[in-house]
Amino acid sequence: MPNEFACTQEGCTYMIRSDDEGEIIHMAREHAENKHGMSITDKDVRKGMAHAA
Ligand SMILES: [Zn+2]
Structure with a gap:
């Protein structure tokens, strides 16, 4: 079952969808850091x- 993660920052439309949870976590963390200068944890991504569907 694919998972997806949508960035919650206002005005940001970044979204990832993948079967690989690890990949989503990796990419979401990289996005947050590169685009928003934010450091987020694995737990934040999972939330x-x-x-x-
Ligand atoms: Zn974003």
Whole structure:
């Protein structure tokens, strides 16, 4: 079942969808750091992750 993560920052439309949870976490953390200068944890990513239909 694919998971997806959508960035919650205002005005940001970044979204990832993948079967690989590790990949989503990696990419979401990289995005947060590169685009928003934010350091987020694996737990933060999991909180924002939703199972795609
Ligand atoms: Zn973003």
